Amino acid sequence: xxxxxxxxxxxxxxxxxxxxxxxxxxxxxxxxxxxxxxxxxxxxxxxxxxxxxxxxxxxxxxxxxxxxxxxxxxxxxxxxxxxxxxxxxxxxxxxxxxxxxxxxxxxxxxxxxxxxxxxxxxxxxxxxxxxxxxxxxxxxxxxxxxxxxxxxxxxxxxxxxxxxxxxxxxxxxxxxxxxxxxxxxxxxxxxxxxxxxxxxxxxxxxxxxxxxxxxxxxxxxxxxxxxxxxxxxxxxxxxxxxxxxxxxxxxxxxxxxxxxxxxxxxxxxxxxxxxxxxxxxxx
Amino acid sequence: xxxxxxxxxxxxxxxxxxxxxxxxxxxxxxxxxxxxxxxxxxxxxxxxxxxxxxxxxxxxxxxxxxxxxxxxxxxxxxxxxxxxxxxxxxxxxxxxxxxxxxxxxxxxxxxxxxxxxxxxxxxxxxxxxxxxxxxxxxxxxxxxxxxxxxxxxxxxxxxxxxxxxxxxxxxxxxxxxxxxxxxxxxxxxxxxxxxxxxxxxxxxxxxxxxxxxxxxxxxxxxxxxxxxxxxxxxxxxxxxxxxxxxxxxxxxxxxxxxxxxxxxxxxxxxxxxxxxxxxxxxx
Numbered sequence: 342x343x344x345x346x347x348x349x350x351x352x353x354x355x356x357x358x359x360x361x362x363x364x365x366x367x368x369x370x371x372x373x374x375x376x377x378x379x380x381x382x383x384x385x386x387x388x389x390x391x392x393x394x395x396x397x398x399x400x401x402x403x404x405x406x407x408x409x410x411x412x413x414x415x416x417x418x419x420x421x422x423x424x425x426x427x428x429x430x431x432x433x434x435x436x437x438x439x440x441x442x443x444x445x446x447x448x449x450x451x452x453x454x455x456x457x458x459x460x461x462x463x464x465x466x467x468x469x470x471x472x473x474x475x476x477x478x479x480x481x482x483x484x485x486x487x488x489x490x491x492x493x494x495x496x497x498x499x500x501x502x503x504x505x506x507x508x509x510x511x512x513x514x515x516x517x518x519x520x521x522x523x524x525x526x527x528x529x530x531x532x533x534x535x536x537x538x539x540x541x542x543x544x545x546x547x548x549x550x551x552x553x554x555x556x557x558x559x560x561x562x563x564x565x566x567x568x569x570x571x572x573x574x575x576x577x578x579x580x581x582x583x584x585x586x587x588x589x590x591x592x593x594x595x596x597x598x599x600x601x602x603x604x605x606x607x608x609x610x611x612x613x614x615x616x617x618x619x620x621x622x623x624x
Numbered sequence: 625x626x627x628x629x630x631x632x633x634x635x636x637x638x639x640x641x642x643x644x645x646x647x648x649x650x651x652x653x654x655x656x657x658x659x660x661x662x663x664x665x666x667x668x669x670x671x672x673x674x675x676x677x678x679x680x681x682x683x684x685x686x687x688x689x690x691x692x693x694x695x696x697x698x699x700x701x702x703x704x705x706x707x708x709x710x711x712x713x714x715x716x717x718x719x720x721x722x723x724x725x726x727x728x729x730x731x732x733x734x735x736x737x738x739x740x741x742x743x744x745x746x747x748x749x750x751x752x753x754x755x756x757x758x759x760x761x762x763x764x765x766x767x768x769x770x771x772x773x774x775x776x777x778x779x780x781x782x783x784x785x786x787x788x789x790x791x792x793x794x795x796x797x798x799x800x801x802x803x804x805x806x807x808x809x810x811x812x813x814x815x816x817x818x819x820x821x822x823x824x825x826x827x828x829x830x831x832x833x834x835x836x837x838x839x840x841x842x843x844x845x846x847x848x849x850x851x852x853x854x855x856x857x858x859x860x861x862x863x864x865x866x867x868x869x870x871x872x873x874x875x876x877x878x879x880x881x882x883x884x885x886x887x888x889x890x891x892x893x894x895x896x897x898x899x900x901x902x903x904x905x906x907x
Contacts, residue, residue, distance in 0.1 A: 356886050359671035360884075387694060389690075391686035393692075406676050607893070609673075610671065
């Protein structure tokens with residue numbers, strides 16, 4: 342069992358990992374080897390102390406070099422659920438699962454709001470993870486909502502499995518094409534159905550389907566962790582980055598504004614120290 | 625009048641300044657062009673994201689290059705008092721004074737505890753500032769307590785004015801010498817007197833004197849700002865770095881543990897955003 346699992350490889354996750362490493366803890370850092378598309382997409386960052394006037398790619402390279410220098414590996418994974426098991430946590434990533442004494446949520450925020458019906462049908466036809474659930478829709482009809490061009494490889498993967506794909510990019514300039522792919526350039530109004538998803542409603546049409554994939558950079562924390570206290574979409578934390586669940590901490594954009602690298606880095610550090618305090622108290 | 629005065633040039637002050645600059649605010653950054661002796665004295669820093677395995681001098685150089693790149697000047701000053709004037713703040717630095725709509729305290733912490741009597745006699749024989757008050761003790765007998773070798777130039781300045789100096793270095797390896805300087809290698813137990821300071825008590829002797837200089841890297845925030853709420857020596861702040869005084873914010877080590885660069889940088893950023901929010905609400 343890990344001392345801690347850090348969920349997310351943005352600025353907060355990287356900072357938490359560096360501090361847990363310095364404190365000799367046994368942890369996993371789950372996320373993407375590309376860190377976060379919000380980091381690399383930044384045009385110019387003038388207020389991260391110590392790295393004057395860097396762009397997103399330079400900041401990403403600097404963060405990666407910190408991880409490398411400390412000997413920290415990233416475990417590529419899309420977390421689909423975090424479960425409080427009383428004295429530890431279970432972290433699900435599709436069919437993989439991990440156990441840890443503590444968890445740091447550093448999942449960021451997604452600018453896109455949840456669609457009515459999205460959370461209601463999560464696990465009943467709505468999925469956040471192409472890799473985890475794609476096989477369930479072999480030959481079927483799915484709607485794929487995608488918030489960023491950087492996740493188009495997942496759309497292509499789904500199109501290779503599904504019978505019919507209605508693709509809904511929430512950005513401009515997509516290049517997804519395919520015999521079985523139809524594109525709708527509109528924001529879904531709601532996801533509807535009975536026991537399971539049956540249709541997605543748009544302004545000008547309603548699309549019947551077997552499933553809906555919501556491909557987002559970040560998942561709403563309340564969707565990820567049952568029982569987690571959130572307000573206006575943000576995880577509620579105290580100054581030590583503690584959530585309402587004992588042993589579960591949160592840091593970075595997912596705890597609220599300002600959405601800034603410096604703030605995220607600071608909270609990652611604080612959360613890691615709180616993990617150490619928590620583990621020390623447990624002994 | 626400034627939009628904001630930032631007091632302190634450690635990691636929190638530097639971070640706050642970069643963000644206020646990015647937001648186009650009119651501010652002064654008061655402190656030392658050497659930043660903070662705690663930054664430069666660090667041996668090895670492995671957990672500040674983006675600058676792998678730097679030592680203190682490298683981190684200091686990186687922070688200075690961020691300030692230079694943003695065109696931010698440091699105003700060398702030792703703040704001796706911050707006064708809430710209702711709709712603005714007065715910031716005293718010896719005989720100089722500044723006015724600002726808001727203040728960010730980023731004063732750090734001093735490992736050395738306050739000595740019994742120190743706060744009681746502040747302004748009545750106890751001074752934190754050689755430059756401000758040295759002239760008052762021309763030809764007189766003073767006790768000079770110094771917490772860091774880097775402030776020995778202030779001790780020498782005081783020795784050039786005073787008739788007799790009892791020098792109390794709270795560190796090893798001092799090189800202060802002089803006809804009128806006697807050294808005591810012991811921690812003062814208390815500062816005593818009547819209306820004004822009369823003596824300093826040590827374990828093995830009691831030294832009568834006209835004044836006491838406490839040369840420290842950081843001054844206790846509650847000594848600096850009348851009415852400021854503090855607990856166990858730390859400024860009490862909420863998650864937005866707001867103190868109990870409207871318009872006064874605090875960031876970095878002075879708000880509590882962990883005493884870490886990343887945490888300080890994060891809070892400096894948050895405090896600067898709170899200043900912007902506060903100024904926007906004022907308009």
